[in-house]
Amino acid sequence: MKYDPLDYIAPHFLRGSQPPRVASRNERDLLRLIWKSPGIERSDLSEPLDLTQQSLHRIIARLHDRGMVAFTSSDARRPGPPSPKLSLCKDWCLTLGISVNVGSIGLCLMGFGEPLEKMEVPQVGSSLSSEMDRIEAGIANLLARRGAKRQDILGVGLAVSGHHMPDTAFNCPVPLAHWSLIDLAPLLGKQLGLPVWVDNVARTAALAEAIFGVGREVANFAYISHLHGYGGGLISGGMPFRGNFRNAGEFSVLFGHQDYGDRPALGLLIEHLRMKSRPNLTLRDLKSEDVSTWDGVQEWIERVAPAHNLAINAICAVFDPALIVLGGELPPSLAKMLIERTEINNLPRHGVLRDEPRLAVAEVLDAPGAIGAALIPLFETIL
Known part of the structure; x- marks a missing residue:
C-alpha cells in the first residue's frame, strides 16, 4: 500500500472529524492569515476569508480551545466592542526538517512556523542505517535543547539532493548513492515513529527563501x-x-x-x-x-x-x-x-x-533546505 504520512499523524493533533485531518479548509485559511500577519485583529479577518462574523468567531473559538491560537488585548481605539489580536501558539506543535546534501545533513526544529533550533551532522561513508542513526541522535539533541518530546512533533520533512523518482525515492549524486532508489519516507518514518513527507532539497531551500528570505x-x-x-x-x-x-x-x-x-x-x-x-x-x-x-x-x-x-x-x-x-x-x-x-x-x-x-x-544561508523541509508538514496539514 502506498505510504501516506497523514495516516501516521498523532491523534492529539487531529480535529476529531472524518476523514481524520488536522484542520479544515476554513481553519487552514484562517491560520495562514494569522501566521503571515501575527497580531492581526479578529475584526480584520472577515473580509479576506469571506466568512460571516458568526462563522469566524466560531472557528476562532474552536482553534483557541485546541490551543492553536492565542488572544491578546487590542490597543486600537474604535467604536464597538474590542476585537482581540490573534497569533499562533508557537508551542502547539513542532516540526522537523532534514536536508541530505553531499557532505552534510542539516536539521531544523520548527515551532508552528518559526525556526527554533538548527544543527548539522556529518554525511560520511556509505551506510544509510548509520546516517539515519546520526539523524535520530541529532533530533534527540534538538529536542533536549528545547525541553521537548517526540510526541510534540507533528511531522517531518525530508529533503534529499537528487532527482525525484516514483513514490518517495530519489536518484542522488554518486556520493549519496546509498540514499538512492529507496522508498525513504516509510523507512525513516518507521525509525522515528513519525509521519514523513519528502521533497527535493533545492525546492525546500526555495520554499525557505520564499517565506523567510x-x-x-x-x-x-x-x-x-x-x-x-x-x-x-x-x-x-x-x-x-x-x-x-x-x-x-x-x-x-x-x-x-x-x-x-x-x-x-x-x-x-x-x-x-x-x-x-x-x-x-x-x-x-x-x-x-x-x-x-x-x-x-x-x-x-x-x-x-x-x-x-x-x-x-x-x-x-x-x-x-x-x-x-x-x-x-x-x-x-x-x-x-x-x-x-x-x-x-x-x-x-x-x-x-x-x-x-x-x-x-x-x-537564508544557514540550512535553507532543512528550514524549508520543516515547513512541508505544516503546509500539508495546517497552513
Whole structure:
C-alpha cells in the first residue's frame, strides 16, 4: 500500500472529524492569515476569508480551545466592542526538517512556523542505517535543547539532493548513492515513529527563501541551488511548483554530457580549487569564506559563466519570474561574481526592451533546505 504520512499523524493533533485531518479548509485559511500577519485583529479577518462574523468567531473559538491560537488585548481605539489580536501558539506543535546534501545533513526544529533550533551532522561513508542513526541522535539533541518530546512533533520533512523518482525515492549524486532508489519516507518514518513527507532539497531551500528570505517580496521566482551539483526550485504564487514528475527546476538537465563539467556546480569548483593548492578544501570551507580573491576562482567564474547565462535565459524564457535567487551553499561573494557576469538575452523590438527579472543573493544561508523541509508538514496539514 502506498505510504501516506497523514495516516501516521498523532491523534492529539487531529480535529476529531472524518476523514481524520488536522484542520479544515476554513481553519487552514484562517491560520495562514494569522501566521503571515501575527497580531492581526479578529475584526480584520472577515473580509479576506469571506466568512460571516458568526462563522469566524466560531472557528476562532474552536482553534483557541485546541490551543492553536492565542488572544491578546487590542490597543486600537474604535467604536464597538474590542476585537482581540490573534497569533499562533508557537508551542502547539513542532516540526522537523532534514536536508541530505553531499557532505552534510542539516536539521531544523520548527515551532508552528518559526525556526527554533538548527544543527548539522556529518554525511560520511556509505551506510544509510548509520546516517539515519546520526539523524535520530541529532533530533534527540534538538529536542533536549528545547525541553521537548517526540510526541510534540507533528511531522517531518525530508529533503534529499537528487532527482525525484516514483513514490518517495530519489536518484542522488554518486556520493549519496546509498540514499538512492529507496522508498525513504516509510523507512525513516518507521525509525522515528513519525509521519514523513519528502521533497527535493533545492525546492525546500526555495520554499525557505520564499517565506523567510528575499522571496517574501514576490509571488513568482526561481531559485538556483548551487550545491555539490546544480539544481533549483520554482516558486509560483508563493508556493513550490513541482511539475508532473516532481522535478521542476532541475536545471542540470539543460546540459548535455559534453557540457556537464562546465556547470556552476560547487563540487566541480572544489575539484578545481583542490588542484590550485587547496587539497583539503570542503564545501563548509567555501561557505564560511570570502573566496573571491582565491587563486583559481576568477578562472572558474569565466569557465562557468556561459552555462550560468544559459540557465538564466532558459528560466526567463520558460518561467518569466520577477526574481532569480542564487543560493544553496554558494558563498555570497561567488553569487555576486556570477550576477556581475549575467547577460540576459533581451533584444529590443520597436525600440523597447521586455521586462527582466532581478537577480539576488539568497538571504537564508544557514540550512535553507532543512528550514524549508520543516515547513512541508505544516503546509500539508495546517497552513
